Amino acid sequence: MAWAASAQALDARPIPAAGLDISPSVAALEDPGGALVPRQMPTPGVAERFAAGLGKAGAFNFGITPSAWWFRFTLDNSGDDALTRVLDVGYARLSHVALYQLADDGTVRSVETGVTAPFASRPIAWRQFAFPLHLGAHSQQTFYLRVQSLTAFIVPLRLWEPAAFERHMAADAAAQAWYFGMAAAMVLFNLLIFIWLRERIFLFYVFFVSSMAFALAGQNGLVKQFMPFEPPWWSDLASTFGYSFAIATGLQFMRSLLDTRQTLARWDAALRAMVWFFLLSPAVFPFTGQTLIKPAAVVYLLAILVAAAVIAQGVVRHQRSAYFYGVAALALAAGALVNVLRAMGLVATNVVTANAMQIGSALEMVLLALALADRYGQMRREKIAMQRELLEAQTRLIEHLQRSEQQLEQKVQERTRELSRVNRQLSALSMTDGLTGIANRRHFDAALQAEWQRARRSGEPISLALLDVDWFKSYNDHLGHQAGDECLRRITQIMARSVQRHTDVVARYGGEEFVVLAPGVASAGLMQVCEHIREELRRLALPHPGSAFGTVSVSMGIACASPVEGGSVQELLRRADDALYRAKEQGRDRICVAERGGGLQAMP
Structure with missing residues (x-):
């Protein structure tokens, strides 16, 4: 991240009682297609596109625009104590607002909210959008803010001390x-x-x-x-x-x-x-x-x-x-x-x-x-x-209003029926991954919670497998994102064909990661499904210039749990993720099973 060395960090320690307007010091990047993701922000091809000086005193104001915008700022805490500051995005009508922080290990911490999201998604319960920012002692942190708005695009950015912000909210x-x-x-x-x-x-x-x-x-x-x-x-x-x-x-x-x-x-x-x-x-x-x-x-x-x-x-x-x-x-x-x-x-x-x-x-x-x-x-x-x-005029007007009310009521009923139909369609779309056509993360989370509760009542086991495409970034770098998208679609087609039971769920977990949920099946049963997926992918033999095997391959981690014996959904996901990590650590293109006792069994 060459830009980080030269980026001017804002000193987060001295904040005026009335807050600090940071808009003039924030760099901005327009994302017309809304396709950029947080992990791309530090990459050279994206980081250099951020422009400074677009934020005038008070706010960024781009009128009415369909584009998403990314904002980047770095906060510095040179003191001996950790600090907490509050980022105030002071315009309540922004459709989508998301704050991202990229950790050194590559993980992304995010808070996603906006006027179209549930109010409970806001980290601070306020009419506008406010995010707590935590800074360790002697540290610098870079934050990315993604904003998109159906109505006016106005983004005031102000930094507060927590106590001052509470007084500001009270006022x-x-x-x-x-x-x-x-x-x-x-x-x-x-x-x-x-x-x-x-x-x-x-x-x-x-x-x-x-x-x-x-x-x-x-x-x-x-x-x-x-x-x-x-x-x-x-x-x-x-x-x-x-x-x-x-x-x-x-x-x-x-x-x-x-x-x-x-x-x-x-x-x-x-x-x-x-x-x-x-x-x-x-x-x-x-x-x-x-x-x-x-x-x-x-x-x-x-x-x-x-x-x-x-x-x-x-x-x-x-x-x-x-x-x-x-x-x-x-x-x-x-x-x-x-x-x-x-x-x-x-x-x-x-x-x-x-x-x-x-x-x-x-x-x-x-x-x-x-x-x-x-x-x-x-x-x-x-x-x-x-x-x-x-009195005569009143009588005529009342009759006119009554007729108009009847017409308006009829139109409202028609609109209500149409809105109900559209809402049903939107509900179905919200549970489907737009790229691959399989279930999305939201669908998977709901299904996992439901199956966990069902398994707790029935005493049956529940298994899941996490699948990750090997060297997928290299695949994109060599062949382009369109080829990468097609590769993901081909893999999901294989997964969908390999899963035979209607109770099983195949979903996109995120990026190039996928998940197979198999309720009522032990890990051995799910292993057969995963082996079939690997074999089908080998037969497909998609060329991969950046792979040690020459073709596209996948690594998988399997975990099984019995809810009646205790544990949690989060523990099951963690064990599957650990197994996936071990599979990739041992050379990729293999399956690793997380044993219930805590051990890991690798399958070449």
């Missing part, structure tokens, strides 16, 4: 509680007024404030933290749904407050169309990925411009409500504009821009509450003269 929780407590009070108060007066404008305000609060909760990671609904598309798009509904209900609230149907009939049709657009457009978001994100941002800006034009018309007509709504909308529009520009990477990320929507929303809630109070007084003064007309 952040207080700030969030202040805003959402204010929103809850506004919702409850105006809902009670609606129940008392039966004036729909108050209900529109309740919907608007609720939608805006939900959108900001999604953007700030609070929906993920406090709502257990886990589908990846929901986690990625919760705030987008909230913003769409907030714009729709906000426009509807404006229509009611300014009475655009009577005062601005030409504009009212456009407003009504936009209300429906923003109500219905979230139905397509789960299926479009990043395709509609930038166009949607443009439509959001268009909605702001249309609303501004309507408010200006109301001001020209000297409508009292237009003055209130104009100032309130200006506060929210300013926050929304900053938010959109930040998402597109056009403005820097800091405390003000990161919380622009909450600041604007809080101001707007107060101003709109004043507008409602003024509106209430105006309605009381005009109630007697307009009572008949308002």
Whole structure:
């Protein structure tokens, strides 16, 4: 790792109380295809591609991009005591976030999380992403951070001392509680007024404030933290749904407050169309990925411009409500504009821009509450003269809303059925290895746990074999990764043919490692299957320029356990791994069996 000698390490000992922004000191690498893996990071062909200087003060901001990005930084602890620091990735809407640390023995320690992963995957239970970093005395550690995002790609990186970070989380929780407590009070108060007066404008305000609060909760990671609904598309798009509904209900609230149907009939049709657009457009978001994100941002800006034009018309007509709504909308529009520009990477990320929507929303809630109070007084003064007309209009609108609700309910049911079908397909895909078509590691882990419990009840043994392709890196180096992929597919085809029982599981364990799980079979039975795999591979005789045998070969480690006698799944895996290691140590292209007493038996 020649780059490591020249890489500038960050001194992790003196950290300011407000944390240390490390973005300008972090090197970054774009991975357009998302194909790079942690073990490739220190290799010369990859390490030199990292570029410094891409992180401006505050954050890395690449707008909307389908690429994955890798970030590399080195921390130095020259003191006599071990240190713990906290890496704060301060943007809650990142789809995939993974931290990797490569040990000297080649192992990779990783923590993988993100907004599409379960909240329990986060090492620190917080609305954003935070990782504890441990540094031994007189040591340097290099860390790699892989990030991918369906929405805006904003990666603020800040280093904290643990105690300071806890205070930061407490202060952040207080700030969030202040805003959402204010929103809850506004919702409850105006809902009670609606129940008392039966004036729909108050209900529109309740919907608007609720939608805006939900959108900001999604953007700030609070929906993920406090709502257990886990589908990846929901986690990625919760705030987008909230913003769409907030714009729709906000426009509807404006229509009611300014009475655009009577005062601005030409504009009212456009407003009504936009209300429906923003109500219905979230139905397509789960299926479009990043395709509609930038166009949607443009439509959001268009909605702001249309609303501004309507408010200006109301001001020209000297409508009292237009003055209130104009100032309130200006506060929210300013926050929304900053938010959109930040998402597109056009403005820097800091405390003000990161919380622009909450600041604007809080101001707007107060101003709109004043507008409602003024509106209430105006309605009381005009109630007697307009009572008949308002009742007729209310009847027509209720009928229209009922028809619309029926149509919307039907569409929601159709979308729900379609989403259920897609979710079933995604569930099947999540249990299958994309390269080889056999079971993946997730499927294997679940099957091993289930079979272990079944064997504990039945008293039967359970055996497994770990298989590793000999000198596979050399194979890739000589023949290329496409040939390597084809080699792995051919091997898995042999394994699948060699396993006859439907209860056995053949899975890709990781990289060029595979596993065969054989419940109810002792090691001798599994040995026959493994010997058959070796023989079939020898007959196949795939040329291997980097192998001592001239053809592709495999090494295998077999272990057997009886759960009723004690032990654990982890112990069984460790014994099989030890047997595999001994097989490779003794020359490869052989099978080694882990005896129950702790010994190892090699089979040439």
